[in-house]
Amino acid sequence: MMRETINRELDHDPRFTWRGGSVTRIENLSDIVFALALGMIVSSAARPETFKQLTENLLTIIPVTAAFGILFMIWNAHYVFFRRYGVADGRIILLNCILLLLVLFTAYPLRFIFDSLYGYIEGVMGDWSRLQAAGINFREAGVIMGYFALGYGLIYLVISQMYAHALSKAGLLGLSASEIAMTRQSIWIFRVQILIVALTGACAVWTPMYAFSGWIMGLIWPAALLVDRLIPVPEVDPETTTTN
Amino acid sequence: MMRETINRELDHDPRFTWRGGSVTRIENLSDIVFALALGMIVSSAARPETFKQLTENLLTIIPVTAAFGILFMIWNAHYVFFRRYGVADGRIILLNCILLLLVLFTAYPLRFIFDSLYGYIEGVMGDWSRLQAAGINFREAGVIMGYFALGYGLIYLVISQMYAHALSKAGLLGLSASEIAMTRQSIWIFRVQILIVALTGACAVWTPMYAFSGWIMGLIWPAALLVDRLIPVPEVDPETTTTN
Amino acid sequence: MMRETINRELDHDPRFTWRGGSVTRIENLSDIVFALALGMIVSSAARPETFKQLTENLLTIIPVTAAFGILFMIWNAHYVFFRRYGVADGRIILLNCILLLLVLFTAYPLRFIFDSLYGYIEGVMGDWSRLQAAGINFREAGVIMGYFALGYGLIYLVISQMYAHALSKAGLLGLSASEIAMTRQSIWIFRVQILIVALTGACAVWTPMYAFSGWIMGLIWPAALLVDRLIPVPEVDPETTTTN
Amino acid sequence: MMRETINRELDHDPRFTWRGGSVTRIENLSDIVFALALGMIVSSAARPETFKQLTENLLTIIPVTAAFGILFMIWNAHYVFFRRYGVADGRIILLNCILLLLVLFTAYPLRFIFDSLYGYIEGVMGDWSRLQAAGINFREAGVIMGYFALGYGLIYLVISQMYAHALSKAGLLGLSASEIAMTRQSIWIFRVQILIVALTGACAVWTPMYAFSGWIMGLIWPAALLVDRLIPVPEVDPETTTTN
Numbered sequence: 001m002m003r004e005t006i007n008r009e010l011d012h013d014p015r016f017t018w019r020g021g022s023v024t025r026i027e028n029l030s031d032i033v034f035a036l037a038l039g040m041i042v043s044s045a046a047r048p049e050t051f052k053q054l055t056e057n058l059l060t061i062i063p064v065t066a067a068f069g070i071l072f073m074i075w076n077a078h079y080v081f082f083r084r085y086g087v088a089d090g091r092i093i094l095l096n097c098i099l100l101l102l103v104l105f106t107a108y109p110l111r112f113i114f115d116s117l118y119g120y121i122e123g124v125m126g127d128w129s130r131l132q133a134a135g136i137n138f139r140e141a142g143v144i145m146g147y148f149a150l151g152y153g154l155i156y157l158v159i160s161q162m163y164a165h166a167l168s169k170a171g172l173l174g175l176s177a178s179e180i181a182m183t184r185q186s187i188w189i190f191r192v193q194i195l196i197v198a199l200t201g202a203c204a205v206w207t208p209m210y211a212f213s214g215w216i217m218g219l220i221w222p223a224a225l226l227v228d229r230l231i232p233v234p235e236v237d238p239e240t241t242t243t244n
Numbered sequence: 245m246m247r248e249t250i251n252r253e254l255d256h257d258p259r260f261t262w263r264g265g266s267v268t269r270i271e272n273l274s275d276i277v278f279a280l281a282l283g284m285i286v287s288s289a290a291r292p293e294t295f296k297q298l299t300e301n302l303l304t305i306i307p308v309t310a311a312f313g314i315l316f317m318i319w320n321a322h323y324v325f326f327r328r329y330g331v332a333d334g335r336i337i338l339l340n341c342i343l344l345l346l347v348l349f350t351a352y353p354l355r356f357i358f359d360s361l362y363g364y365i366e367g368v369m370g371d372w373s374r375l376q377a378a379g380i381n382f383r384e385a386g387v388i389m390g391y392f393a394l395g396y397g398l399i400y401l402v403i404s405q406m407y408a409h410a411l412s413k414a415g416l417l418g419l420s421a422s423e424i425a426m427t428r429q430s431i432w433i434f435r436v437q438i439l440i441v442a443l444t445g446a447c448a449v450w451t452p453m454y455a456f457s458g459w460i461m462g463l464i465w466p467a468a469l470l471v472d473r474l475i476p477v478p479e480v481d482p483e484t485t486t487t488n
Numbered sequence: 489m490m491r492e493t494i495n496r497e498l499d500h501d502p503r504f505t506w507r508g509g510s511v512t513r514i515e516n517l518s519d520i521v522f523a524l525a526l527g528m529i530v531s532s533a534a535r536p537e538t539f540k541q542l543t544e545n546l547l548t549i550i551p552v553t554a555a556f557g558i559l560f561m562i563w564n565a566h567y568v569f570f571r572r573y574g575v576a577d578g579r580i581i582l583l584n585c586i587l588l589l590l591v592l593f594t595a596y597p598l599r600f601i602f603d604s605l606y607g608y609i610e611g612v613m614g615d616w617s618r619l620q621a622a623g624i625n626f627r628e629a630g631v632i633m634g635y636f637a638l639g640y641g642l643i644y645l646v647i648s649q650m651y652a653h654a655l656s657k658a659g660l661l662g663l664s665a666s667e668i669a670m671t672r673q674s675i676w677i678f679r680v681q682i683l684i685v686a687l688t689g690a691c692a693v694w695t696p697m698y699a700f701s702g703w704i705m706g707l708i709w710p711a712a713l714l715v716d717r718l719i720p721v722p723e724v725d726p727e728t729t730t731t732n
Numbered sequence: 733m734m735r736e737t738i739n740r741e742l743d744h745d746p747r748f749t750w751r752g753g754s755v756t757r758i759e760n761l762s763d764i765v766f767a768l769a770l771g772m773i774v775s776s777a778a779r780p781e782t783f784k785q786l787t788e789n790l791l792t793i794i795p796v797t798a799a800f801g802i803l804f805m806i807w808n809a810h811y812v813f814f815r816r817y818g819v820a821d822g823r824i825i826l827l828n829c830i831l832l833l834l835v836l837f838t839a840y841p842l843r844f845i846f847d848s849l850y851g852y853i854e855g856v857m858g859d860w861s862r863l864q865a866a867g868i869n870f871r872e873a874g875v876i877m878g879y880f881a882l883g884y885g886l887i888y889l890v891i892s893q894m895y896a897h898a899l900s901k902a903g904l905l906g907l908s909a910s911e912i913a914m915t916r917q918s919i920w921i922f923r924v925q926i927l928i929v930a931l932t933g934a935c936a937v938w939t940p941m942y943a944f945s946g947w948i949m950g951l952i953w954p955a956a957l958l959v960d961r962l963i964p965v966p967e968v969d970p971e972t973t974t975t976n
Contacts, residue, residue, distance in 0.1 A: 022266050022510070022754050025275060025323055031757060032279035032520075035764035040287060042836040043772060051867045051876070054844050058879060061837060072829045079757055097316045104286040105305060112298050135295045144295070147302065266510050266754070269519055269567055276523035276764075284531060341560045348530040349549060356542050379539045388539070391546060510754050513763060513811055520767035528775060585804045592774040593793060600786050623783045632783070635790065 015178050015233065019086035026088050026096060033100045034075045037107040041067045063114035070110065070152075074103065077159050077190075084183075085166040085173055092162060099158045106151040113148045116141065120211075142210035149201025153194045160190035181233045188231060192223045259422050259477065263330035270332050270340055277344045278319045281351040285311045307358035314354065314396075318347065321403050321434075328427075329410040329417055336406060343402045350395040357392045360385060364455075386454035393445025397438045404434035425477045432475060436467045503666050503721060507574035514576050514584055521588045522563045525595040529555045551602035558598065558640075562591065565647050565678075572671075573654040573661060580650060587646045594639040601636045604629060608699075630698035637689025641682045648678035669721045676719060680711045747910050747965060751818035758820050758828055765832045766807045769839040773799045795846035802842065802884075806835065809891050809922075816915075817898040817905060824894060831890045838883040845880045848873060852943075874942035881933025885926045892922035913965045920963060924955045 023031075042064055048054040078099070082088075119130035120141070131137075136144070166173065167183045175183065196219050203213035267275075286308055292298040322343070326332075363374035364385070375381075380388070410417065411427045419427065440463050447457035511519075530552055536542040566587070570576075607618035608629070619625075624632070654661065655671045663671065684707050691701035755763075774796055780786040810831070814820075851862035852873070863869075868876070898905065899915045907915065928951050935945035 023757050023760055025267050025271055025326075027757055028267055028272065028760065029275045029279055029319070031761045032276050032764050033282060035761055035768060036279060036283045038765060038832065039768045039772075039836060040283075042833070043840070048840055048844050049866060051872045054841060054876070054879070057840065064837060065833060068829075068833050075761070076825065082757075093320070097313075100282065101286070101309060101312050104283060105308060108287070108292055108301065109298060112292050134293065140295045144298070147298070269511050269515055269570075272511055272516065273519045273523055273563070276520050277526060280523060280527045284527075337564065341557075344526065345530070345553060345556050348527060349552060352531070352536055352545065353542060356536050378537060384539045388542070391542070513755050513759055513814075516755055516760060517763045517767055517807070520764050521770060524767060524771045528771075581808070585801075588770065589774070589797060589800050592771060593796060596775070596780055596789065597786060600780050622781065628783045632786070635786070 016084055016182055017176075017179070018083045019173060020083040021086065024082070024088060026093060027082050030078060030096060030100060033104060034071070034078075037071055037103050038068060040104075040107040041071060041111045060115070060118075063111065063118040066114045066117070067110045071103070071107070074155055074159070077156075081159070081162055081166070085169075087166050087169060087173065091165055095158050095162050095165070099155065099162075102151065102155050102158065106155070109147060109151065113144055116144055138210045142204040142213075145204035145211045145214055146201045149197045149204065153197045153201070156190050156194050156197075160187050160194070163187045163190065178234045181231055185227060185231045185233065188227045189224050192227060193220055196220050196223060260328055260426055261420075261423070262327045263417060264327040265330065268326070268332060270337060271326050274322060274340060274344060277348060278315070278322075281315055281347050282312060284348075284351040285315060285355045304359075304362075307355065307362040310358045310361070311354045315347070315351070318399055318403070321400075325403070325406055325410070329413075331410050331413060331417065335409055339402050339406050339409070343399065343406075346395065346399050346402065350399070353391060353395065357388055360388055382454045386448040386457075389448035389455045389458055390445045393441045393448065397441045397445070400434045400438050400441075404431050404438070407431045407434065422478045425475055429471060429475045429477065432471045433468050436471060437464055440464050440467060504572055504670055505664075505667070506571045507661060508571040509574065512570070512576060514581060515570050518566060518584060518588060521592060522559070522566070525559055525591050526556060528592075528595040529559060529599045548603070548606075551599065551606040554602045554605070555598045559591070559595070562643055562647070565644075568674075569647070569650055569654070573657075575654050575657060575661065579653055583646050583650050583653070587643065587650075590639065590643050590646065594643070597635060597639065601632055604632055626698045630692040630701075633692035633699045633702055634689045637685045637692065641685045641689070644678050644682050644685075648675050648682070651675045651678065666722045669719055673715060673719045673721070676715045677712050680715060681708055684708050684711060748816055748914055749908075749911070750815045751905060752815040753818065756814070756820060758825060759814050762810060762828060762832060765836060766803070766810070769803055769835050770800060772836075772839040773803060773843045792847070792850075795843065795850040798846045798849070799842045803835070803839070806887055806891070809888075812918075813891070813894055813898070817901075819898050819901060819905065823897055827890050827894050827897070831887065831894075834883065834887050834890065838887070841879060841883065845876055848876055870942045874936040874945075877936035877943045877946055878933045881929045881936065885929045885933070888922045888926050888929075892919050892926070895919045895922065910966045913963055917959060917963045917965070920959045921956050924959060925952055928952050928955060 020027075048057045116131065116134065116136055119128075119134065119136070122128075123131055163183060163186050167175075167180065167187065170180050170183075196217060200213050200216040203209050203216060204211055207213065264271075292301045360375065360378065360380055363372075363378065363380070366372075367375055407427060407430050411419075411424065411431065414424050414427070440461060444457050444460040447453050447460060448455055451457065508515075536545045604619065604622065604624055607616075607622065607624070610616075611619055651671060651674050655663075655668065655675065658668050658671075684705060688701050688704040691697050691704060692699055695701065752759075780789045848863065848866065848868055851860075851866065851868070854860075855863055895915060895918050899907075899912065899919065902912050902915075928949060932945050932948040935941050935948060936943055939945070
């Protein structure tokens with residue numbers, strides 16, 4: 001009980017009552033799949049056997065961190081969903097199954113994409129050997145960016161569907177007005193992300209901007225701020241929260 | 245408590261009271277094994293190193309999705325069993341151990357089967373190279389379908405045994421009349437599946453229909469509907485459910 | 489609460505009150521390590537790529553099942569320990585850490601041992617190629633059996649130490665007279681196993697019986713029955729159990 | 733409830749009330765990642781196929797045990813943190829994410845480092861072939877020790893930040909005076925470790941002591957004792973603990 005109070009103060013937005021209780025099997029299965037995907041991103045195919053391999057292995061920390069961060073943000077959206085709404089009906093199980101498939105399937109490509117980006121940075125600094133070995137030129141880099149946009153877009157599409165499903169059950173879940181507004185905010189932030197990423201992908205594949213279109217994704221942050229402004233969350237009077 | 249009510253309304257058939265509480269260690273171990281099997285289905289042996297490998301890797305999404313779906317349906321039958329009955333005596337632990345062995349053991353073959361099917365589709369569209377490299381002709385394809393039938397049949401045999409064991413403990417578990425009927429339904433749907441799959445396997449191995457016998461499995465859905473009709477679930481009056 | 493009653497009737501020996509509650513992190517970590525070891529036993533290094541590899545892969549079910557069964561029995565002893573006593577102090581964490589190391593470390597050798605046994609059966613039936621490829625003759629087979637005895641013995645030594653530690657805290661845990669007797673039984677069954685396995689290993693490595701000493705392990709079952717007879721568990725009157 | 737009492741007596745320092753309840757998803761995800769890292773340390777790239785490979789595989793128990801022990805101590809610090817404070821706000825999730833990345837990323841290098849150390853012991857006993865194959869000389873061994881110091885230092889830096897964050901929330905968590913003192917002790921022990929390890933790394937990379945600087949780490953234990961002496965934990969009167 002003590003912990004619940006602490007949770008409400010510390011762990012998350014005080015305006016949202018968490019409906020999820022102890023870890024369910026669906027969350028458990030998902031956690032393991034996410035952890036496997038994290039492991040796939042980090043571990044290379046084989047253990048380093050020589051000093052040279054060890055040193056090269058350590059340099060991969062740069063692309064690994066980027067891919068790790070993106071996957072962890074997806075985990076976080078998944079985590080918040082199950083904590084906030086605690087829904088696990090047939091539709092959520094199906095959506096979750098698709099999400100897990102996408103997460104596992106995109107783990108290696110995700111790593112590949114950031115390896116290529118790192119190879120490009122090396123290239124700008126004078127050493128194009130890594131990108132040449134991988135058979136990547138401007139055209140290919142654009143297609144890779146397109147793959148990334150497709151995977152990222154699909155994953156957030158599934159997540160936004162999960163939030164939308166929770167919103168459609170707002171009555172049953174007893175979501176308050178401010179909770180409904182926050183759910184709507186989350187959904188719109190996901191949708192805006194999908195849109196921007198889709199635009200990035202389209203530019204990368206079909207325009208001569210190729211992978212440089214990646215910078216369009218920089219628009220995600222101002223757009224998220226805009227959504228925050230456009231969907232206001234009503235004030236909660238403190239009594240309501242404590243009665244839950 | 246709130247969540248329990250939501251669960252009863254949303255998460256599953258309102259006619260069945262879930263006896264399983266928080267995730268037990270048997271479920272936890274099983275989840276990890278299922279997740280490992282999902283990982284084995286998705287991940288290829290090595291990370292893609294070149295642009296060409298990446299593109300080929302992405303095309304495998306088609307067979308991967310099929311195998312992933314079948315494994316997830318097995319997980320779902322396992323999940324519903326432990327949520328519904330919450331039984332974990334010696335016999336269930338033994339059956340569960342056999343199930344986990346079968347799941348882990350069939351993960352790679354399952355992927356292989358759908359890779360072959362995908363190779364066949366490519367073949368029909370003019371490119372038989374994939375199947376030739378794997379050394380598969382009509383005769384071999386039939387045997388592969390037979391392996392699939394064997395594995396699938398054994399897995400559902402074990403699951404149906406688990407449900408049958410729960411049914412034999414109906415008194416101890418306090419299953420209501422409608423819950424007993426639903427359990428019987430589940431068992432018969434599993435049995436009909438096993439029968440149809442066994443028939444498919446036999447035709448694939450011993451008749452010149454070979455792998456084309458796969459279409460016999462299409463009978464599973466009408467057969468399941470028939471079982472649904474033949475074993476009626478008695479109506480529940482709302483009071484009984486709420487007193488639980 | 490309902491589930492607890494069911495548990496007491498169904499899941500385990502009614503003479504022992506389970507002290508372990510929901511899954512702790514130590515059990516969670518252990519489950520994952522056990523599942524990884526199960527996966528290591530089952531999965532071969534690479535996915536099958538051709539029909540021939542698939543067929544060969546399927547034949548490995550025989551040694552895999554044996555190794556899987558032994559590992560699962562270790563898991564079960566671990567499971568019963570944490571359910572029965574629910575102890576997780578510094579000493580148990582240390583012993584558990586050693587157990588996990590041994591489990592992970594012996595997974596591949598365990599598979600190797602049963603692959604060799606299977607190769608021997610093939611050899612008796614006329615095909616010695618498998619054992620020859622692995623460089624195994626009578627002398628080597630004896631040493632392999634010795635390795636097995638060492639690993640198996642060490643694992644059960646750690647487990648028996650865990651049970652002995654729980655016994656030493658009998659007062660704090662509030663173990664009843666019959667529970668103490670059952671704990672003693674378990675410990676002696678483990679010790680007798682260790683002794684018989686050590687004898688098997690010694691005969692396999694230092695006598696010309698080599699791996700044929702394996703049959704000494706057949707003594708484990710009558711010995712366990714003997715322990716059961718020598719350490720009687722006092723009768724429990726039903727009231728005591730219900731008051732817990 | 734019974735278990736709680738046992739926990740307080742047995743499982744941990746009686747002067748600290750554990751605030752963490754059942755396993756949360758953040759702990760669950762972390763456990764899986766730790767278990768994967770343990771698996772990466774133990775498993776070699778491929779299963780042994782011949783008797784000779786099996787025997788060589790068994791000899792790796794020495795470096796494996798060392799690396800396993802270090803990783804398990806990190807897990808223990810993580811475990812105690814979540815049991816003691818039960819905090820999981822945004823900052824802890826971020827720190828935990830970085831910790832998981834470091835744990836996964838350093839698993840293979842950690843194994844490599846202890847393989848090298850083992851190779852050195854073999855070398856002193858007359859067989860330098862292992863180190864030569866890995867391309868390691870005095871200079872390289874020093875750099876490897878530097879890598880180790882970097883990884884170890886970073887991991888404990890993140891952990892000490894987590895404890896420091898819990899300390900900053902002492903009011904909200906309701907930490908008693910003695911609990912605050914114990915938290916401070918833990919933080920200073922981590923900091924002293926980081927300092928000593930950093931010193932070791934610097935000596936290994938930039939002085940001709942090379943990897944022999946490893947012995948500086950022997951200072952960790954006396955330093956920890958010194959911290960224990962310098963930050964006294966006030967006595968707790970028994971009533972306070974029981975009222976929690």
